[in-house]
Amino acid sequence: MASSDATLVERLPFDRSGDELRELYRRYAPELFGFATSALGDRELAEEVVQDVFAQLWRHAENYDQRRASVRTWLYAIARNRIVDAHRRAAARPKRADDDDSLDTAAEMDDALDHAVLRWQVTAALARLSPAHREVIRLAHYGGLTMREIAERTGVPLGTVKSRTSYALRHLRLIFDEMEIEP
Amino acid sequence: MTGCRSHADLIGPYVLDALEPDEMEAMRRHLASCTRCSAEVRSLSGLPALLDRARAEDEVETLSPGLEEEVLDRFVRERAKARPRRSRWPRLAIAAVAIAALIAAILVATLPGRGHTAYAHAELRSLPAGGSAAGTADVARVDAGTRVELRADHLPLRGGRAYELWCIRADGRWISGGSFHARADGTAAAELTAAVRPGEYHVVVITRRSAGGVRGDEVMRGKLTY
Numbered sequence: 001m002a003s004s005d006a007t008l009v010e011r012l013p014f015d016r017s018g019d020e021l022r023e024l025y026r027r028y029a030p031e032l033f034g035f036a037t038s039a040l041g042d043r044e045l046a047e048e049v050v051q052d053v054f055a056q057l058w059r060h061a062e063n064y065d066q067r068r069a070s071v072r073t074w075l076y077a078i079a080r081n082r083i084v085d086a087h088r089r090a091a092a093r094p095k096r097a098d099d100d101d102s103l104d105t106a107a108e109m110d111d112a113l114d115h116a117v118l119r120w121q122v123t124a125a126l127a128r129l130s131p132a133h134r135e136v137i138r139l140a141h142y143g144g145l146t147m148r149e150i151a152e153r154t155g156v157p158l159g160t161v162k163s164r165t166s167y168a169l170r171h172l173r174l175i176f177d178e179m180e181i182e183p
Numbered sequence: 184m185t186g187c188r189s190h191a192d193l194i195g196p197y198v199l200d201a202l203e204p205d206e207m208e209a210m211r212r213h214l215a216s217c218t219r220c221s222a223e224v225r226s227l228s229g230l231p232a233l234l235d236r237a238r239a240e241d242e243v244e245t246l247s248p249g250l251e252e253e254v255l256d257r258f259v260r261e262r263a264k265a266r267p268r269r270s271r272w273p274r275l276a277i278a279a280v281a282i283a284a285l286i287a288a289i290l291v292a293t294l295p296g297r298g299h300t301a302y303a304h305a306e307l308r309s310l311p312a313g314g315s316a317a318g319t320a321d322v323a324r325v326d327a328g329t330r331v332e333l334r335a336d337h338l339p340l341r342g343g344r345a346y347e348l349w350c351i352r353a354d355g356r357w358i359s360g361g362s363f364h365a366r367a368d369g370t371a372a373a374e375l376t377a378a379v380r381p382g383e384y385h386v387v388v389i390t391r392r393s394a395g396g397v398r399g400d401e402v403m404r405g406k407l408t409y
Contacts, residue, residue, distance in 0.1 A: 016262070018255045025251055037244045047250055054254050058261070115236065122237035140201040141231060142239030147196045148203060159192070166195030169227050170185070176233065183229025 005071035012061035021058060028072065029054070032079050034124060039083045039116035049082045080113055118181075125175045133168035140165060186220035194220060198227045249347075249359040249393050256361050256375075305387045305405035307335065312391075313402035314339045318371075320348075320387045322407060331360050333373045335389065338365040338402065345392035347399060348375050350384035358384070362392045382409065 003011075005027065008020045015021055029050050036046035056078045064074060087109065126134055139145045139153070147165065151158040176183060186194045190213050196202045197210045214221045307318040318335030331348060338346065344367075348360040363373035385407050391399025 018258055021258050022251070022255060025254055029246055029251070029254075033246045034243060043244065046244075047247060050246070050250065051254055051257065055257060055261075058258055118233075118236045119238075119241065122233055123241040124243050126234075126237065126241075127243040137199070137234070138239055140196070140199045141234050146201050146203055150201075162196050163192040165199065165201065166192050169195040169198060169230055172230060173227055176230075181233070183233045 006064075006066040009057070009061050009064045009066075009071055012058050015058075021054065024057065024071070025054060028075050031120070031124070032075060034120040035076070035079060035117055036083060038120040038123075039113055040086055045086055049079055049086065052082050053078045076117070083113060083116075084109055121179055121181055125172060125179060125181075128175050129168060129171060132164060133171060136161060136165045137168050137172070186223045187217050190217065190220050191223075194223050194227065198224060199231060247393070248357065249398070252359040253361075256359070301332070303407040303409045305407045307387065307389060307403040307405040309337075309403050310401045312339070312400040313389075316369075316389075316403050318389070318403055318405075320405065320407070322384075322387075331375045331387070333363065333371065333375065333389075335365070335371040335403070336369060338369045338371055340365060340367070340369055342391065346371065346402065347390050347392045348373075349388040349390060349398075351386040351388060352383050353385060357388075357398070359393070 003020075003023070005024065008024050011020045012024075032053055033046055033050050036049040037043060040046050040049070053075055057075065064071070069077070126137065129137070135154070136150060139150045140147070145153065147161050148158060150156070151161045154161070156164070173183075185191050190210065193202065193206070193210055197207065200207070202210060214224060301321040301323045303322040305320040305322075307316075307320060309316045315337045316335060316339065317337060318333060320334075321332045323330045323332065331350075333348060338344075344365040345362055346365060347362045350358045350360055352358060361375040363371055363375065365371045386404060387407060388404040389402045391402065393399055
């Protein structure tokens with residue numbers, strides 16, 4: 001049976017092989033990277049954030065208290081701090097004339113990070129759909145096409161497009177439920 | 184819950200506002216009298232707002248394959264540098280252990296053929312992108328994992344001096360052992376430590392250092408002999 005997140009963190013101070021860290025990395029690095037990329041819009045910076053998150057994890061594993069927060073919550077909190085630092089560093093640089101998206105207050109930063117998390121989660125949920133289901137949602141919701149227009153564009157029978165769209169939304173709802181995201 | 188048999192397929196398109204105007208109106212009339220369909224519409228009605236939080240062109244970015252090993256490498260390096268924890272053993276016990284370790288070390292050092300810690304060796308041969316490069320890799324087990332001692336010469340300098348060492352696992356997976364720089368004369372000597380298990384790796388490859396998640400051109404490779 002796979003070890004719980006908390007057990008892996010408790011073992012980290014004694015982890016000489018790197019096995020516990022590797023397992024935690026495989027569980028959380030992809031979503032932390034998605035979050036960081038969404039918040040920073042830069043792959044390389046996002047990878048630096050992921051590296052720093054895991055460095056903080058192994059350096060402070062002894063301080064982790066599972067009664068206060070889940071490992072996931074803890075890792076996201078570390079990632080948030082690193083992303084805020086990255087934004088501050090960027091803000092400290094001289095601004096270009098077209099640089100109008102800086103975040104001036106902590107509240108704005110919090111809002112932006114919440115938005116980044118949700119944006120990444122929705123993107124990840126869509127990625128879990130089959131290509132056919134994803135396509136009808138993209139064309140109908142993001143493309144603004146009607147069922148008839150989608151049928152004409154894709155060559156798929158109209159009845160199939162309608163039923164596929166309904167199945168796609170039901171599946172998406174289940175995925176959001178699994179991710180504990182309330183619409 | 185799904186909608187009723189006659190209208191279940193229209194619920195998704197209705198929620199996404201993707202039916203023709205006359206169909207939308209007919210569906211609204213149906214919902215006024217069908218509890219099954221109206222319940223499902225309610226359960227899905229929050230999805231469009233959620234979908235608005237992403238953009239159509241958003242894609243799930245994937246991590247660079249080498250990042251996992253970079254993180255593990257940093258971990259074992261830090262662990263190797265970390266000071267030993269303060270022991271609670273009595274001083275007498277520490278002294279006894281130290282004397283025993285000294286005796287053991289003397290015994291090991293005096294036994295023929297036991298002083299060398301490398302357990303695998305590879306002769307690295309140049310590949311087309313490597314010109315006349317050549318080198319050796321000796322693999323040894325250390326407390327922090329596996330250490331690869333690399334010696335190379337005639338490394339091509341045009342195109343940069345940053346290189347990366349890789350170990351290829353039996354299942355074909357490439358594991359980064361870290362990066363190093365060639366000297367101005369094309370030689371290199373580096374000790375790279377990685378959290379890998381002995382015996383899992385059979386091929387060592389030197390490439391140009393990865394950039395933006397893309398592995399660099401292969402310069403040399405060699406098979407490990409255990």
